[in-house]
Amino acid sequence: MKILLAVLPQEAWGAMLGAVAGYAYYRFVGCATGACPLTSNPYISTLYGAVLGFVVTARR
Numbered sequence: 001m002k003i004l005l006a007v008l009p010q011e012a013w014g015a016m017l018g019a020v021a022g023y024a025y026y027r028f029v030g031c032a033t034g035a036c037p038l039t040s041n042p043y044i045s046t047l048y049g050a051v052l053g054f055v056v057t058a059r060r
Contacts, residue, residue, distance in 0.1 A: 018053015022046045
């Protein structure tokens with residue numbers, strides 16, 4: 001586990017965690033009618049979560 005933590009940069013971990021959070025948001029909150037552009041599609045919500053996770057953890 002230490003090797004994996006050392007190999008992947010902080011931004012990659014943030015993107016992976018964001019992707020999981022985005023999919024969880026789709027799965028548990030979601031949009032039943034399909035009218036919500038971000039939460040009606042699992043791919044879009046997962047990608048959106050990954051991008052947000054990357055941006056939040058990005059180094060300056």
